[in-house]
Amino acid sequence: MDETVAAVDIGGTKIAGALVDRRGRLTAPCRLPTRAAGDAGGVLAAVTGVLDRLAAGPGWAAVRAVGIGSAGPVDVAKGAVSPVNIPAWRDFPLVEAVQRHLEGLPGSGRPVVLTGDGPAMAAAEHWQGAARGFRNALCMVVSTGVGGGLVLDGRLYPGPSGNAGHIGHISVDLDGEPCPCGSRGCVEVLASGPAIARRALRQGWRPADPDRADAGAVAEAARAGDPVALAGFARAARALAAGIAATATLVELDVAVVGGGVAGAGEILFDPLREALHSYAVLPFVRQLELRPARLGTDAGLVGAAAAAAQALRLDGWS
Template sequence: MHNDTGELVAALDIGGTKIAGALVDGAGRLLARARRATPADGDAATVMGAVAEVLGELLADGRRPRVRAVGIGSAGPVNAAEGTVSPVNVPGWRGFPLVAEVGRLTAGLPVVLVGDGVAMTAAEHWQGAARGRANALCLVVSTGVGGGLVLSGRLHPGPTGNAGHIGHISVDLDGDLCPCGARGCVERIASGPNIARRALETGWRPGPDGDASAAAVAAAARAGDRAALASFARAAQALAAGIAATATLVEIEVAVIGGGVAGAGEVLFAPLRERLRDYATLSFASGVEVLPARLGSDAGLVGAAAAAADACGLWETAGPGGRRH
């Protein structure tokens, strides 16, 4: 259900390789798109220049009067309370005042910033696998492991827009040092690069094409390679422990998993569901379902729009149990 006033949100999905933008309507449709490569080695102004080009393209086609807000999902860390971003893979942006800069470019439209994991969560709750679920954790498993929460039918970004960041729950007390500074984080075990690293360390070898990605490890696992299977099993165990911890803490009913590594399919999901039974043992946590995400590469844009609409009271994005607009 959505309104019919034609209100649009300009959505931005900002990562280390691309800056994508779209105009999104109240049914979650992407009506116009724009995209630039992220000038990740550039200074702050150069990166902002690419954002300005994307916004300029979106707002130049006569739909500008219908645009009511701007939603931004950005690689983190983000600080929604301050309106700043410091994406790990964009060194030119450290504490960069993105909300203020975008507000300046759009003549004072409301600008809502969330982390990319929270954006994906907003998308899956509004239009995807978590639709109609009042309490959910959504995970993005790719180069890193991010996430977000829906609690009591509402997106729960937290004060800085990072709530639900399951990648940095420690699941191995004396485990490997994570780049974040802690030990044994879910991300240090379950991200794509770490799945590939562990497979290589335990005897898996890439094929003649030299592809050493997690997708190549997944293909080898499907073909029965023991090191590849073991690396995915270890990633699944880490994810299961993190999901169980979350279910125990806030009583989620579903965990939705997206991102490139989720493309491995049952190589990941089968051991994950199996190991979840080992960790989610209490009655109120044991029923948590694990589902693949539905929205794919557009989740960041759809979710950035949903988060902005939710914050500004534009459309009914909350779903059953949530606030009605």
């Protein structure tokens, strides 16, 4: 039986799980609601519930490791997580808790590897997606927040705490709006989905459906030629381009991959993003930087959690 990694993807609304093989294929997918407003034990119960479902299937015997991708911040050295969108988990010892639960499942003793959701997405896109074949990549998620991860010299680089590549909290407007992180003018407060919708509403845009004042509705308006909606995406694109160019200047990237719900706007985002990147990435060693849309979609978290775990444990055949 081909060896697999049991992958768990922890987000604010759902906890997903699957077995991932060496070709990036998912089997036995399952999910449970996060219940992020509940207590810490309730959220953990959803994680262990997903693992129990995976362990109950015939593929569990081939599992070599458990890879967990979590919304952050994370602290991989401590095995702890403090997801912004899960208030009950602050410095929560997730790896220890999962290891303790695994002791009661068949074939205990499997290692557990924690990865932030941004680095997990980067691992996935580098292994099976739009960054495949590139030595140096920034992979970004632009959605409710803006996150990312780095691949440097062909390997995932999560950094000592597991948060390297968190491009959403690069400040690109020194006099800009306050950011929940405590800084000001961060990429996230300019380019996230809520930021796009918030600015469009302030500028006079009104959604056709009053109950759907989100970035997706702004994108629809932009496709129809609404000037406020178009300007909102252009502004978000400039913020993203400034962050990408700054990162590329620091570490000499070959490619930047952009995914997430806001990237689903397609060329409404990517056209002004390419134009803005051409203006910001001007030094000779960053001019050739490629910009690509992500390929793996909602599977990226699971594929990336497995890929990051396999790479950390140096499993054979996972590259």
